[in-house]
Amino acid sequence: VTDTVRLAQEGDPEAFRALYETQVGRIFALCLRMSGNRAEAEELTQNVFVRAWERLESFRGESAFSTWLHRLAVNEVLGTKRSSGRREQRESTAHDPEVLERPKSGASGAPMLDLENAIAGLPEGARRIFVLHDVEGYQHEEIANMTGIATGTSKAQLHRARRLLREALER
Amino acid sequence: MNCESVRDLLDDYVDGALPEEAAGEVRAHVAVCAECRQELERLESLLTQVRALPTSVDPPADMWDRIEARLAPRSAARIPRPVISPPATHAQSARFRPRWLQLAAAAMLLMAVSSAATVAWLRHGSEPRSFTALQAQYARATVELAQQAAAHPENLSPETRAVLDRNLAIIDDAIREAEQALNSDRGNPGLERMLLARYQQRLELLQRATKAGEAS
Numbered sequence: 001v002t003d004t005v006r007l008a009q010e011g012d013p014e015a016f017r018a019l020y021e022t023q024v025g026r027i028f029a030l031c032l033r034m035s036g037n038r039a040e041a042e043e044l045t046q047n048v049f050v051r052a053w054e055r056l057e058s059f060r061g062e063s064a065f066s067t068w069l070h071r072l073a074v075n076e077v078l079g080t081k082r083s084s085g086r087r088e089q090r091e092s093t094a095h096d097p098e099v100l101e102r103p104k105s106g107a108s109g110a111p112m113l114d115l116e117n118a119i120a121g122l123p124e125g126a127r128r129i130f131v132l133h134d135v136e137g138y139q140h141e142e143i144a145n146m147t148g149i150a151t152g153t154s155k156a157q158l159h160r161a162r163r164l165l166r167e168a169l170e171r
Numbered sequence: 172m173n174c175e176s177v178r179d180l181l182d183d184y185v186d187g188a189l190p191e192e193a194a195g196e197v198r199a200h201v202a203v204c205a206e207c208r209q210e211l212e213r214l215e216s217l218l219t220q221v222r223a224l225p226t227s228v229d230p231p232a233d234m235w236d237r238i239e240a241r242l243a244p245r246s247a248a249r250i251p252r253p254v255i256s257p258p259a260t261h262a263q264s265a266r267f268r269p270r271w272l273q274l275a276a277a278a279m280l281l282m283a284v285s286s287a288a289t290v291a292w293l294r295h296g297s298e299p300r301s302f303t304a305l306q307a308q309y310a311r312a313t314v315e316l317a318q319q320a321a322a323h324p325e326n327l328s329p330e331t332r333a334v335l336d337r338n339l340a341i342i343d344d345a346i347r348e349a350e351q352a353l354n355s356d357r358g359n360p361g362l363e364r365m366l367l368a369r370y371q372q373r374l375e376l377l378q379r380a381t382k383a384g385e386a387s
Contacts, residue, residue: 003348004365013242014365018352020235021361025227032228045230049238115220134221159182166213169220 001061009056016056020049023066027073033131034077036120044080048073074132078147118168122161129154130161172196177207185214302363309370316377327383335380342373 007015027048032041052069059068119127119135128147132138133154138146140154147154177200183189184197201208327335349366356362 003345004352007345007365011244012365013239014361014368016242017235017239018349018359018361018365020238021359022356024230024234028230028234029226029228042231042234045234046238046241050241053242112220112224115224134218135224155182162182162214162217166217169217170213 001059002065005056005059005061005065008053009059016053019065019069023069024049026066027069030070030073030131030136031077033116033119033135034074034128036122036124036127044073044077047080048076051076070136074136074146078128114169115165118165121168122164126157126161126164129157130165133158134162172200174200174204174207177201177204178210181207181211181214185211185218302367305367306370309367309374312374313370313377316374316381319381327380331380331383335376338376339373342369342376345369346373 001009004015004018008019024045028041028045031044031048032038035041035044048069052072055072059065119130122130129143132143132146133140140151140158143149143154144151149157177197180189180193180197184194189197201211346366346369349362349369353359353362353366
């Protein structure tokens with residue numbers, strides 16, 4: 001456990017803010033891609049850091065703090081899905097104007113934005129497996145453990161996501 | 172192996188999850204089948220783009236404010252504050268002078284190596300705004316107090332000096348770590364705030380020690 005983490009564990013908000021500053025970009029990227037929706041990602045990111053503050057004392061340093069926080073964020077995103085249920089899922093993330101807003105023609109980030117939009121437009125199940133596996137680097141077995149689905153289902157969702165993405169990008 | 176079974180294996184193939192024998196069969200097939208080769212290339216192209224995605228995305232500027240508003244204070248866990256025992260005797264001991272002298276030297280060095288902004292502040296005494304200027308302000312105040320304390324160690328009891336020495340060591344460790352973190356992440360406002368808070372902590376500790384010495 002580093003001194004910054006230890007100070008945050010002792011209740012020092014400035015130390016916790018320093019941890020926030022170093023980690024928030026990665027956590028926000030994860031929440032944004034997993035949810036496919038900016039407003040939801042902002043809410044999820046807030047929840048992750050509030051939860052981290054509440055549970056910080058349980059962090060014992062067995063893994064890096066960034067790993068611990070990342071796993072907590074994945075659980076937060078997956079837990080939100082379980083508790084909100086299908087009815088409350090966003091209509092379609094692909095209709096979110098902020099996610100889908102395209103740059104003016106000729107903008108240098110256009111291919112990446114196309115890909116980000118295509119990921120946001122995936123069906124939720126396929127999107128989450130794709131982000132966990134291909135973007136975040138989790139193995140199918142780990143994903144199966146985290147999400148409670150079978151390894152075969154994880155593979156099938158990944159296959160579907162990759163196919164849909166290729167189709168979307170080649171349109 | 173036919174096209175259908177090869178297509179079913181392409182995901183595992185690009186993920187390196189196929190046994191060598193099956194991977195060899197896929198390689199042999201795509202070498203002679205243009206359609207499956209194209210399918211493989213499309214898949215690899217997608218994954219190349221995915222690997223180039225940024226790992227970090229900037230959150231809204233007010234994200235921390237929204238989080239901070241939701242952080243409950245921890246009643247059981249407070250920031251450890253330096254504690255100075257009241258001076259009891261005038262017994263003299265030079266045991267603890269080195270740390271104070273080191274502290275004074277380190278603080279003077281900090282002032283010496285600070286940036287042009289610091290120099291400007293020191294010369295003109297204008298209102299400090301930048302982190303560097305504040306850092307210099309703390310350094311100067313720390314030098315003065317550390318020199319006072321080191322000049323008259325007999326003013327404090329050995330017990331008080333032992334407590335002071337321990338607390339200074341703890342704060343100095345925290346300062347060193349924050350400075351190292353800031354060195355590798357220059358301009359990080361959170362780290363700057365934390366470092367200034369540590370300087371403040373050290374200053375307060377020295378102020379209290381000096382007052383205790385004067386009162387004794």
